[in-house]
Amino acid sequence: MDRTPLTQTGADALRAELTRLKKTERPRIVAAIEEARAHGDLKENAEYHAAKEEQGFNEGRIAEIEGKIGSAQIIDVTQAGAQANGRIIFGATVDLADEDSGEELTYQIVGEDEADIKQGKLSFASPIARALIGKSEGDVVDVDVPSGKRTLEIVEVRYI
Template sequence: MDKTPLTESGAEALRAELKRLKQTERPRIVAAIEEARAHGDLKENAEYHAAKEEQGFNEDRIADLERKIASAQIINVVQAGEQAGDRIVFGATVQLADENSGDEFAYQIVGEDEADIKSGLLSFATPIARALIGKSEGDVVDVDVPGGQRTLEILAVKYV
C-alpha cells in the first residue's frame, strides 16, 4: 500500500473527524433509526429510509478516513524544513508574488486530503506545488495552470 503524505495537523484533523463520526454521529443515527422503526411500517417510512441512507454515508466516510489514516505518512514540517535547507519541500509555507498581477499570497504545501485553497493549503499534487518543490527563495517559476501561464516569484519559505 502506498503511503500518502500528511502534515501532523492534517492527520490530527482526520482523526478528530473520525472520532466525531464514531462517537457522535453514529449513535445519533442509530437512535434516529430506532425512533423511525417505532413508527411502524418500514416500506413507507421516509424517516427510516433517510436515517438508513445517512448511516450508509457515515459508515462509508468512517471507512474512508480509517483507510487514509492507516496509509498516511505523517510528516513533521519543522524537521522536513531542517532537512531541506533552503529548498521547498512538502510542508513548506511559501510566500509568492505573481509577476503578472503583482498580487502576493502564501500557500502551505500539504497532502491531498488536507488541501483547502481558501485556507492557503495547497495540495502537493497541484501544478503550482509541483513547480515550487525543489526551488528556493528568490527563484522565479513559470507555472501552467488552467487559467493560463503564471510567473511566480518565491519571496519567502518557512517551515512552521
Template sequence: MQRYPMTVAGADALRAELDRLKNVERPRITAAIAEARAHGDLKENAEYHAAREQQSFAEGRIKEIEAKLSNVQIIDITKMTNNGKVIFGATVDIENVETGEVKTYQIVGEDEADIKLGKISSGSPIARGLMGKEEGDTVTITTPSGKVEYEISEVRYI
C-alpha cells in the first residue's frame, strides 16, 4: 500500500475538493443529466453526452481523492523542532551562488505542487537535491539548463 505524504494544508485542500465534488458538482451534474434526458432522443443529445462525461470525470476524481485520503500520511511541520534540516514540508530559501538570485520553495506532496506558488513536489529534482541538507549547505542541483549551485540560506518549519 502506497502512503501519500501530504502537508496539513494539502490534506485540507483535498477534503475541500472532495466536499465540493460530492455536494455541489454531483447534484449539478445529476440535474443537467435529468434536464438533457427530458429533451428526448439521447443518441443525438450533445448536452446529455457532455453531462455524462462530466459525471464520469467527477466520479473518477472522487474515487481518486478518497483513495489518497485513505492512505495519506499527514506531516505537520509546525509541530516539529526546527534543526535547520530540509525535510518534507519545510520552506527553504536558496540562493544561486553565481547570480545571487534567491528563491523560496516549500517541499510538498505531489498533489500540492504548484511552482507558481513556490510549492515543489518532494519527488522533483530540486527537492531531492535539498532534502536532508541543512541551512548553510551548498548543493548542486541539475536543472534543465545545467548544473546550478545553491546555498541554503534559511530553512523554516511553517
C-alpha cells in the first residue's frame, strides 16, 4: 500500500473532522431520518429521502477520511527539518521572491488533502512544490505555472 505524506497539522484536522462526522453529524442525521420516517409514507417523503442522501454522503466521507488516515505517513516537520540540511523537503515553509514582479510569497509544502492556496499551503505534487523540493536558500528556480513561467528566488526555508 502506498503511504500518503501528511503533516501532523493535516492529520489532526482530518481526525477532528472524523470525530465531528461520527459524534455530531451521524446522530443528527439519524434523528432527522427517524423524524421523517414518523411522517408516514416514505415514497413521497422528501425529508426522509434528503436525510438518507445526507447519511450516504456523511458515511462516504467517514470512510474516505478513515482510509486517508490509515494510509498516511505523518511527517513531523520539525524533526525532518533537522536532517534536511537547509534543503526544501515535505512540510517545509518557504519564503520566495518572484524575480519578475518582486512579489513575496510564503508557502508550506503539504499533502494533497491539506493543500489550500489561500492559506499558503501547496500540495507537494504542484508544479511550484516539485520545482522547490531539494533546493536550498538562495537558489533560483524557474517554474512552469498555468499563467506562464515564473522565476522564484528562495529567500528562506523553515521547518515549523
